[in-house]
Amino acid sequence: MNDINTKKELNSELNIVYRYLRKLNISHADAEDIVQETAYKYLLYSDTIQSSKIRSWLIRVALNFHYDQCRKKKRYDFYLNNEILDTDIQTDPEALILVKERKDLLEHALSKLKPRYRELLLLKYQTELSYEEISALLELSVSLVKTNLFRARKQFAKIYKEEKHER
Structure with a gap:
């Protein structure tokens, strides 16, 4: 194997x-x-x-x-999961609300990204793949992966800040 x-x-x-x-x-x-x-x-x-x-x-x-x-x-399911958090509501309800709000804010900001940017960010930071692994997976050059990840992070940060100030 x-x-x-x-x-x-x-x-x-x-x-x-x-x-x-x-x-x-x-x-x-x-x-x-x-x-x-x-x-x-x-x-x-x-x-x-x-x-x-x-x-x-x-x-x-x-x-x-x-x-x-x-x-x-004929269906496509690409949006982030909106499951209930695993935090115990009886231990600290205020913390649960804050964590849920932050999670919702992050998910909303991610949902506004281009699908390619969202996929790159999840592959890099959720799945913890290297640039080379992402490159092979998506059949892109390593430099293109790095460039697109830089742009994705920049766009995500901008959207996240805007969303945070709107709430």
Whole structure:
């Protein structure tokens, strides 16, 4: 199995893929199905995947499967997840409200970004992929990834500040 020698390591990588899919507002059930399909394809093709690109390969396979399913169902679910926070309301209700407001503000600002910028920011900061991994995943040059991430961060900061002052 290439660089991923144990079930535990594969599980860890697939958990990262799952969390990324949930950040794209893909339902729990759909994300689980996508991860299962991705794991199956990994097991089929593991000997052909470069060990340094396993995570990006898994994410690309998962996204491609999701896009295929969306095309089949004529639906696209790309907005961030709006689930209830895991914070216990009885411990500190004021903190819960503040955290929820901040989360809503961040999600709203992200939703105003171009889809490509939103995807780049999530890949870099949520999934913690390197520039090289993002480059391979999106089939872009590393310099283009860096440039677009810089622009995405700049646009996000501008939108976030505007949103914060409006509230």
